[in-house]
Amino acid sequence: MKTEIHNINNTRIADISSDSTIINSAQDALDLLGEIYYEDVDRLIIYERNITPDFFNLKNGIAGEILQKFSNYRVRLAIVGDFSKYSGKSIKDFIYESNKGRHINFVASQTEAIEILSGR
Known part of the structure; x- marks a missing residue:
């Protein structure tokens, strides 16, 4: 897993990427939140390819469980x-x-994510 920090308009955005799936469950989301906590960021970019495909099947509730973690910890997500x-x-x-x-x-795109999260 690779973490790149973008500093834009006094805003720190963590850009997380990997060659494999990072988030398979709500616990994985919590683990990721724990890792970025030490980077002093409250905005996160992650890529569709790094999230379990089950996330996009809303019937199973995984998307809600995962996104609730980001909401609870007040971390904006693109x-x-x-x-x-x-x-x-x-x-x-x-x-x-x-x-x-x-x-x-x-x-x-990453560019669009940075624009939204930085408030440009």
Whole structure:
């Protein structure tokens, strides 16, 4: 797992990437939050490829469990990926509604994630 810290407008953003899945469960999300806590950041970029595919099946509740951890610890999250492949109405609605807020965003690029999380 690689962590890059972006310092933009006095805002620190952790950009987490890996060649493998990082988040398979709510516990993995908690572990990740624990790791970035020591980096003094409250904004996080993670990539769709690093999250279990089960996250995108809303029927199993994994997305809610994972995102609740970020909400509880007040860490803003941008998930970067190509979400057009998810054809279900519920996941499309979920992404749309999330993107209306400021806490969880689904974006197409790292640049877009940094812009949203830095308040540009």
